[in-house]
Amino acid sequence: MSTIQDFSGYNPTWCPGCGDWGIGIAIKQSLVQLGLSPSSVAVVFGIGCSGNMNDFLNAYAIHSLHGRAIPNAIGIKIANHKMPVIAIVGDGDCYGEGGNHLLHACRGNHDITIIVHDNGVYGLTTGQSAPTAQKGFKSKSTPSGILEMPINPLTLTITSGATFVAQSFAGDALHTISMIKAGIEHKGFSVINILQPCVTFNKINTYQYYLQRVYKLDENYQKNDFKTAVQKSLEINEEKFPLGVIYQTEKPSYTDQLPQLSEMTLIEKKRFTEFEKITKLFI
Amino acid sequence: MTDFTWLIGGEAGFGIMTTGTVFSKIATRSGYHIFDYVEYPSLIRGGHNAYEVHVSDVDISHLNPTVDVLVCLNKETYDKHKDRLTPKSLVVFDQDEFEIKEDIKKITVPFKKILSDLKGQPVMKNTIALGASIGLLKGNIDELIKMITEQFAKKGENVINFNKQFVQAGFDAINKNYSDSILNYLLKKQGEEKLVLTGNDAFSLGSVIADARVYVAYPMTPSSTVLTDLAAWQEKIGMVVRHAEDEISVINTAIGSSFAGVRSAVGTSGGGFALMVESISFAGITEIPLVVFIASRPGPATGMPTWTEQGDLLFSVFSGHGEFPKIVLAPGDNEEMIELTAKAYNLADIYQMPVIVISDMYLSESHKSVEKSFVDKFIAEYKISRGKLIKDSSNKQKYLRYKVTEDGISERLIPGAPGYFYQANSYEHVEDGHTTEEARSRIDQVDKRARKWTTYLKNDFVTPKIYGDPEKSEIIFVSWGSTKGIVLQAQKLLKAKGTNSAFIHFNHIYPLDREKILSLFKQNKKYVLVENNSWGQFGKLLTMETGIEIKDKILRYDGRPITPEEIIKHL
Numbered sequence: 059m060s061t062i063q064d065f066s067g068y069n070p071t072w073c074p075g076c077g078d079w080g081i082g083i084a085i086k087q088s089l090v091q092l093g094l095s096p097s098s099v100a101v102v103f104g105i106g107c108s109g110n111m112n113d114f115l116n117a118y119a120i121h122s123l124h125g126r127a128i129p130n131a132i133g134i135k136i137a138n139h140k141m142p143v144i145a146i147v148g149d150g151d152c153y154g155e156g157g158n159h160l161l162h163a164c165r166g167n168h169d170i171t172i173i174v175h176d177n178g179v180y181g182l183t184t185g186q187s188a189p190t191a192q193k194g195f196k197s198k199s200t201p202s203g204i205l206e207m208p209i210n211p212l213t214l215t216i217t218s219g220a221t222f223v224a225q226s227f228a229g230d231a232l233h234t235i236s237m238i239k240a241g242i243e244h245k246g247f248s249v250i251n252i253l254q255p256c257v258t259f260n261k262i263n264t265y266q267y268y269l270q271r272v273y274k275l276d277e278n279y280q281k282n283d284f285k286t287a288v289q290k291s292l293e294i295n296e297e298k299f300p301l302g303v304i305y306q307t308e309k310p311s312y313t314d315q316l317p318q319l320s321e322m323t324l325i326e327k328k329r330f331t332e333f334e335k336i337t338k339l340f341i
Numbered sequence: 342m343t344d345f346t347w348l349i350g351g352e353a354g355f356g357i358m359t360t361g362t363v364f365s366k367i368a369t370r371s372g373y374h375i376f377d378y379v380e381y382p383s384l385i386r387g388g389h390n391a392y393e394v395h396v397s398d399v400d401i402s403h404l405n406p407t408v409d410v411l412v413c414l415n416k417e418t419y420d421k422h423k424d425r426l427t428p429k430s431l432v433v434f435d436q437d438e439f440e441i442k443e444d445i446k447k448i449t450v451p452f453k454k455i456l457s458d459l460k461g462q463p464v465m466k467n468t469i470a471l472g473a474s475i476g477l478l479k480g481n482i483d484e485l486i487k488m489i490t491e492q493f494a495k496k497g498e499n500v501i502n503f504n505k506q507f508v509q510a511g512f513d514a515i516n517k518n519y520s521d522s523i524l525n526y527l528l529k530k531q532g533e534e535k536l537v538l539t540g541n542d543a544f545s546l547g548s549v550i551a552d553a554r555v556y557v558a559y560p561m562t563p564s565s566t567v568l569t570d571l572a573a574w575q576e577k578i579g580m581v582v583r584h585a586e587d588e589i590s591v592i593n594t595a596i597g598s599s600f601a602g603v604r605s606a607v608g609t610s611g612g613g614f615a616l617m618v619e620s621i622s623f624a625g626i627t628e629i630p631l632v633v634f635i636a637s638r639p640g641p642a643t644g645m646p647t648w649t650e651q652g653d654l655l656f657s658v659f660s661g662h663g664e665f666p667k668i669v670l671a672p673g674d675n676e677e678m679i680e681l682t683a684k685a686y687n688l689a690d691i692y693q694m695p696v697i698v699i700s701d702m703y704l705s706e707s708h709k710s711v712e713k714s715f716v717d718k719f720i721a722e723y724k725i726s727r728g729k730l731i732k733d734s735s736n737k738q739k740y741l742r743y744k745v746t747e748d749g750i751s752e753r754l755i756p757g758a759p760g761y762f763y764q765a766n767s768y769e770h771v772e773d774g775h776t777t778e779e780a781r782s783r784i785d786q787v788d789k790r791a792r793k794w795t796t797y798l799k800n801d802f803v804t805p806k807i808y809g810d811p812e813k814s815e816i817i818f819v820s821w822g823s824t825k826g827i828v829l830q831a832q833k834l835l836k837a838k839g840t841n842s843a844f845i846h847f848n849h850i851y852p853l854d855r856e857k858i859l860s861l862f863k864q865n866k867k868y869v870l871v872e873n874n875s876w877g878q879f880g881k882l883l884t885m886e887t888g889i890e891i892k893d894k895i896l897r898y899d900g901r902p903i904t905p906e907e908i909i910k911h912l
Contacts, residue, residue, distance in 0.1 A: 096762035112764055113775050118756035119764035120600055123623050129590040133597020136581050162586035318579045325602045329552045330578040333720050336549055340536035
């Protein structure tokens with residue numbers, strides 16, 4: 059049985075009060091509670107304040123390029139589909155630079171878990187606006203207010219084919235733990251959008267801002283109904299933030315559908331040596 | 342001695358490609374060697390397709406300047422290719438479709454009437470043309486019938502029999518009306534069993550031999566048939582082929598699977614590779630093995646998608662930001678493609694770096710016959726070397742993924758091994774993988790990565806192949822990659838005129854070993870650089886790496902391959 063200590067690497071360098079602290083603890087706690095160890099889980103980190111968790115969390119890991127964590131995670135899963143694979147990314151990383159990968163990973167229902175730190179800004183590059191920033195948000199890169207609409211990550215992923223979409227709030231560690239655990243346990247593509255205040259560069263989306271606008275889905279909420287989920291996901295366009303599993307359904311994952319992986323993983327397989335089967339095609 | 346060119350042309354979208362490949366296979370099944378080449382526009386319908394097959398008693402990978410049998414499925418074929426006819430050439434066409442005024446040897450086959458009589462689809466004109474060609478060249482009609490049977494096996498007896506009629510009608514038309522014109526060019530003879538492969542097929546086959554388990558690509562001419570080959574075989578061979586959303590996802594998927602421990606490759610052309618280069622650098626610093634196949638076409642940008650050029654050499658050599666080692670290999674023909682592809686996977690594993698295999702449309706899409714015994718022997722002798730890949734570490738206390746070593750190579754642990762963990766870090770890192778910005782560690786890691794090149798040059802770099810005797814030659818050609826067969830033919834033509842030449846053929850392109858290369862350029866001779874691009878890119882690389890400067894250059898960059906004849910003319 060592993061402990062929080064086993065997963066703990068360097069001491070984090072995040073700003074005091076940053077939402078990443080809560081998310082970092084929640085991730086480690088989830089892995090411990092799921093009975094995983096740093097040797098039994100693969101984690102891919104994006105680039106950003108969230109990605110800097112690479113040095114703070116012990117695991118078989120890739121600290122990727124900005125935006126590319128998802129395809130790295132897909133590749134690991136294809137090679138070793140028995141290993142849980144998690145991508146820890148930011149909003150700019152996943153919804154901006156890597157947006158195309160997110161869309162297509164949803165379509166493929168790759169059995170990986172995406173944990174998005176959604177704080178509306180690019181913290182590591184000192185506070186430019188991110189794709190989830192509310193329209194009109196003023197930042198160094200948008201001094202007159204951002205002209206674009208914010209991305210709605212929930213609607214986007216639900217309608218693109220993700221089979222597990224949840225939202226949590228960094229200020230509520232217990233809820234975040236339950237969402238991360240449910241996401242990792244889900245067989246298929248899971249996304250957990252975690253609302254996270256950036257205390258240094260985002261003076262709008264503060265703890266107070268979220269505390270006033272988040273609410274938990276009640277027990278009767280039908281998370282497996284697609285239309286209900288889409289409807290619910292649209293609430294964030296009105297700055298109302300439901301917390302919980304917004305959508306969950308069961309579908310075969312990408313690797314489930316590959317007959318060549320039905321018996322064992324790619325790394326476990328023996329070398330193919332019946333070369334005549336290929337050479338005869340060319341005679 | 343048999344040595345002739347058969348060319349078939351017609352409108353794009355009507356099966357010219359398949360027809361050409363069938364002709365090539367009939368020739369190899371009849372005991373001959375072939376090299377073929379296709380010209381087609383970047384269109385699915387409406388353009389002009391031409392497929393030529395060079396048939397010979399000997400191993401070849403060049404085209405003839407002349408066409409011996411021209412099969413015209415439309416008038417455009419005749420107009421475009423009549424300049425290559427000789428007084429002996431035969432032209433197959435249907436006089437009901439168009440008229441030829443010139444005084445040439447005309448073989449008219451009633452395509453239109455046969456199609457109408459037998460109620461055939463327009464695409465079956467090809468089948469008639471094949472029957473007629475086999476008749477005209479005294480080929481083995483049974484072999485053609487057998488191939489038609491194999492081709493339509495899944496569609497059932499009726500479809501097979503329906504198609505056979507068209508073969509027979511074409512064959513009979515020749516025997517009935519032109520028995521005097523029949524040439525013995527395709528008479529069946531003894532010959533080794535051969536595979537008919539494109540360069541892309543050879544890359545695919547090399548990858549299977551090397552036990553590649555993940556191939557990721559986004560379709561891009563002229564690399565796409567690697568994707569379609571391997572996708573078709575994946576369940577049989579236990580590989581996973583992913584057609585990802587873009588080339589950035591392509592390379593990052595492969596980096597992920599390679600990190601997890603399986604041999605992985607990607608394939609593309611210049612434009613797709615341009616999207617990948619940030620991740621080439623990523624594979625460089627994380628020291629994740631990766632094989633990258635580039636089938637070049639003329640750029641810049643979309644360029645001329647279905648034509649050929651060796652224009653991406655310097656781009657591939659210098660791809661990726663920052664300083665990190667990589668290896669670039671450029672096969673000269675199918676045999677070298679099989680060898681160097683399989684070697685690329687070993688080098689990627691041994692040196693834990695990106696290894697680029699660069700081809701071009703001429704090599705990638707042309708078929709060349711390869712003796713099966715060559716492939717069998719290669720398979721038997723090929724040894725997989727995964728370098729310092731380990732399943733468990735000798736140092737239980739502290740496994741160091743990026744341990745500073747004398748040869749620059751560190752042990753690479755397969756993720757999942759119990760008791761360990763590590764990160765492959767795109768940031769500069771210390772030996773255990775954690776991020777660093779500290780000066781000493783930075784220097785240690787930069788130097789460690791660079792030492793992998795030194796180790797490669799010492800252990801695995803291969804000096805260029807030399808054809809002919811430089812000491813006895815007046816002219817020494819210097820070239821690389823797919824121009825090999827063309828320069829070899831130019832040497833033959835020169836020899837026939839009494840001129841001795843030598844040829845330095847590079848296929849281990851980068852890095853180059855300065856001392857070993859310098860020793861090849863000591864002769865006081867006329868060195869001639871031959872390249873299928875406008876800058877003489879290999880020449881520049883050679884100057885940069887060794888100081889050697891070749892002033893005399895034969896460069897072609899109109900999208901067409903260089904010909905042996907233009908090399909001779911230049912001299």
